[in-house]
Amino acid sequence: MSLAGIAGLLADRTRAAFCLALLDGRAWTAGELARHAGVSPSTASEHLSRLVAGGLLAEERQGRHRYLRLAGPDTATMIEDLCSYAAGAPDVPGPGAAAAGPKGLRESGRHGAEARARTCYDHLAGRLGVAVADAALARGLVADDAGLVLTPAGLDWLAGLGVTAAELKGSRPVVRGCLDWTERRTHLAGAAGAALCRRAFELRWVERIGTGRALRTTPAGRRDLRELLGIEVPV
Amino acid sequence: MSLAGIAGLLADRTRAAFCLALLDGRAWTAGELARHAGVSPSTASEHLSRLVAGGLLAEERQGRHRYLRLAGPDTATMIEDLCSYAAGAPDVPGPGAAAAGPKGLRESGRHGAEARARTCYDHLAGRLGVAVADAALARGLVADDAGLVLTPAGLDWLAGLGVTAAELKGSRPVVRGCLDWTERRTHLAGAAGAALCRRAFELRWVERIGTGRALRTTPAGRRDLRELLGIEVPV
DNA sequence: CGGACGCTCCGGCGGGCACCGAACGGTCGA
DNA sequence: TCGACCGTTCGGTGCCCGCCGGAGCGTCCG
Numbered sequence: 001m002s003l004a005g006i007a008g009l010l011a012d013r014t015r016a017a018f019c020l021a022l023l024d025g026r027a028w029t030a031g032e033l034a035r036h037a038g039v040s041p042s043t044a045s046e047h048l049s050r051l052v053a054g055g056l057l058a059e060e061r062q063g064r065h066r067y068l069r070l071a072g073p074d075t076a077t078m079i080e081d082l083c084s085y086a087a088g089a090p091d092v093p094g095p096g097a098a099a100a101g102p103k104g105l106r107e108s109g110r111h112g113a114e115a116r117a118r119t120c121y122d123h124l125a126g127r128l129g130v131a132v133a134d135a136a137l138a139r140g141l142v143a144d145d146a147g148l149v150l151t152p153a154g155l156d157w158l159a160g161l162g163v164t165a166a167e168l169k170g171s172r173p174v175v176r177g178c179l180d181w182t183e184r185r186t187h188l189a190g191a192a193g194a195a196l197c198r199r200a201f202e203l204r205w206v207e208r209i210g211t212g213r214a215l216r217t218t219p220a221g222r223r224d225l226r227e228l229l230g231i232e233v234p235v
Numbered sequence: 236m237s238l239a240g241i242a243g244l245l246a247d248r249t250r251a252a253f254c255l256a257l258l259d260g261r262a263w264t265a266g267e268l269a270r271h272a273g274v275s276p277s278t279a280s281e282h283l284s285r286l287v288a289g290g291l292l293a294e295e296r297q298g299r300h301r302y303l304r305l306a307g308p309d310t311a312t313m314i315e316d317l318c319s320y321a322a323g324a325p326d327v328p329g330p331g332a333a334a335a336g337p338k339g340l341r342e343s344g345r346h347g348a349e350a351r352a353r354t355c356y357d358h359l360a361g362r363l364g365v366a367v368a369d370a371a372l373a374r375g376l377v378a379d380d381a382g383l384v385l386t387p388a389g390l391d392w393l394a395g396l397g398v399t400a401a402e403l404k405g406s407r408p409v410v411r412g413c414l415d416w417t418e419r420r421t422h423l424a425g426a427a428g429a430a431l432c433r434r435a436f437e438l439r440w441v442e443r444i445g446t447g448r449a450l451r452t453t454p455a456g457r458r459d460l461r462e463l464l465g466i467e468v469p470v
Numbered sequence: 471c472g473g474a475c476g477c478t479c480c481g482g483c484g485g486g487c488a489c490c491g492a493a494c495g496g497t498c499g500a
Numbered sequence: 501t502c503g504a505c506c507g508t509t510c511g512g513t514g515c516c517c518g519c520c521g522g523a524g525c526g527t528c529c530g
Contacts, residue, residue, distance in 0.1 A: 003255065003314070006321040007245035012488075016239040030507065043489055045508055064497040064506045078320040079238070085313040086241040147382035147408060173382060247518075266476060278519055280478055299476045299527040 001054065009054045010082065014039050015047050019056065019070070019079050024213030025121040027060065027067040073172055073194075076121040080189075084179040113214035117206060120187070120213075122194040125180050128206075128217065128233065129187035132196070133177075135229035136188060148175045150192055157228075161203075163195045236289065244289045245317065249274050250282050254291065254305070254314050259448035260356040262295065262302040308407055308429075311356040315424075319414040348449035352441060355422070355448075357429040360415050363441075363452065363468065364422035367431070368412075370464035371423060383410045385427055392463075396438075398430045 010016050017037040022028060028036075034044035048068055051057040056075055060067045070076050117128035124132055136142045141154035150158075154175075155165065168174050168191045176190035188196065200206050205221030208214070217225070217233045225231040245251050252272040257263060263271075269279035283303055286292040291310055295302045305311050352363035359367055371377045376389035385393075389410075390400065403409050403426045411425035423431065435441050440456030443449070452460070452468045460466040 001321045002248075002251070003318050003321050004246055004248045004251040006317060007242045007251065010242035011239055011246035013237075013239045014488080016237070016242065020238065031505095039488090040490055041507065042491080042509080046488085049508090066507065074320065074323070078316065081313065081316050082241060083238050085309065086236045086238050088309070145380075145384050147384065149380050149382070149384075249518080264476080265478095274518090275520060276477065277479080277521080281518085284478090301477065 005054065006056075009051055009056055010079070012047070013037075014043070015051060018044075018047065018051065018068075020083075022057070022068065022070045023076060023079060023121055024119050025070070025076070026119075026213070027069040030066045030068065033068065070121070073121065077176075077189075080121070080178055087179070113209055113216075117215040117217060118213045119197065119215065120178060120180070120189070123178065123187070123189045123197045124193070124200065124206075124215075125178070125187050126215070128215070128231075130180055130185045131231045131233075132225075132229065133185075133187045135231050139229065142175050142188070142192075148177050148186075148188070148190075150175045154192070158192060158195065161196070161199050163192075163199060167195050168192055240289065241291075244286055244291055245314070247282070248272075249278070250286060253279075253282065253286065253303075255318075257292070257303065257305045258311060258314060258356055259354050260305070260311070261354075261448070262304040265301045265303065268303065305356070308356065312411075312424075315356070315413055322414070348444055348451075352450040352452060353448045354432065354450065355413060355415070355424070358413065358422070358424045358432045359428070359435065359441075359450075360413070360422050361450070363450070363466075365415055365420045366466045366468075367460075367464065368420075368422045370466050374464065377410050377423070377427075383412050383421075383423070383425075385410045389427070393427060393430065396431070396434050398427075398434060402430050403427055 010019060014037045018033050021033060021036050030044055030048055031041060033048065034041045037044065039047075048057065048059070048066075052059050052068070055071055057068050058071045060069075070079075115126055117124070117126040119125065120129065123129070133142075136154065137144060139153075139157075140151055141157050142148050143151050150168075155168075158168075159165070170191060173190045175188060175192045177186040178189035178193070179185075180187050187193070200221070203220070203224065204218055205224055206215040206217055209216050222233045222235075225233055245254060249272045253268050256268060256271050265279055265283055266276060268283065269276045272279065274282075283292065283294070283301075287294050287303070290306055292303050293306045295304075305314075350361055352359070352361040354360065355364065358364070368377075371389065372379060374388075374392075375386055376392050377383050378386050385403075390403075393403075394400070405426060408425045410423060410427045412421040413424035413428070414420075415422050422428070435456070438455070438459065439453055440459055441450040441452055444451050457468045457470070460468055
């Protein structure tokens, strides 16, 4: 796939809205995405087929539903990187394809719940995600040495949570900084970020609010986060 | 600028060809870019204006020439990242915008000189660039710890070349891996990669072949690269 | 000073594509 | 088994945009 080909897949407001929504790491149905982007089911169907054919999305058919998710962490990273670049680029109204309609990603910041805590692909984001990243840095679990790295102390800390070292092996970076939309600061991504998020769900530190990407911190989560990281999560 | 807006700037074959050409880090004139991409000057002019307005390119007018270069290292990084993702994505022919014409980036691999040594934005690439990266890793000048980092030994080594520590400060990553097109392996980018490339020019280790991005290694360069890094550069 | 040159603006053309509504088939629940 | 629902396919429409050629303007050089 050429550079123009990949860019072309993301160059449409509707398709971009799909990818942005799927950045929460979950599988959406075609209809949900259509409603989210404000287009008809038939239009959404065509767009989704193109994104799947282009390798950005993976699909899974179950009964009368077509579930769609991002093809993988590398795709999520690519889209995040592009977003973070776009966030820093000047806003040119112009007659181009960038007409800022009501479908922007602005709306994701509207909901206070999402700003507090949410998933970003497969890791924690929002104020909670940034607080975790800050605490991990302050406690020496990760270090910032021209890029984030997991320290031996961090490895131990994760092991105490039940994350095995084997889980962190693979082609994925162990820890990676990911720019947070609402906070404009970095939170933890990569294999360790994903593992931590998974354990946060399993230990019921957090749970989903409805069907969106927003998270609620449970009393158990507040207790453990305070003990383990010194984070005070407001109720 | 929205995600779709940035992607839209790169979603055209001609504009993508411009950006790919400008990845050599040099300033091209509008006419050169037009010829390179095989479009008329008027068409090129419009595309270039859009890229400048979108913040991807910077322009500098001198006399009757309009010089264009990438806006900055972050733009170069963004394009490189997108390319490296695109290189791994499946090639879908389809009726989409990805019709692989004769204007692809394939042609850059045709010239043997560019495969041997060239600039990639502001650092060294090609077999020479990859060899430098390999040697730096083998000699402990940089380390691969979930991302490349400059070691104290590497800092000393650069200092011996006349690169001051102040030069490596800034928001740019000190060392960064950059996927090499022709070699499909990583070479050194980031502030240190740029500084090394600059010194390589100043010390006349390399010089440009004609007006392209291809480089020739001088006898002095072969001698110093052998002594300092143990690299044998074929004549 | 005149001509060559580099670039830009303008009008026009053609194609691609985003979008919709209607019709259809497959799946699930009553 | 029948109806509600989800998704896809197919025409059709309108718009955007990529492209060109020609005119115009400024710059450089002989």
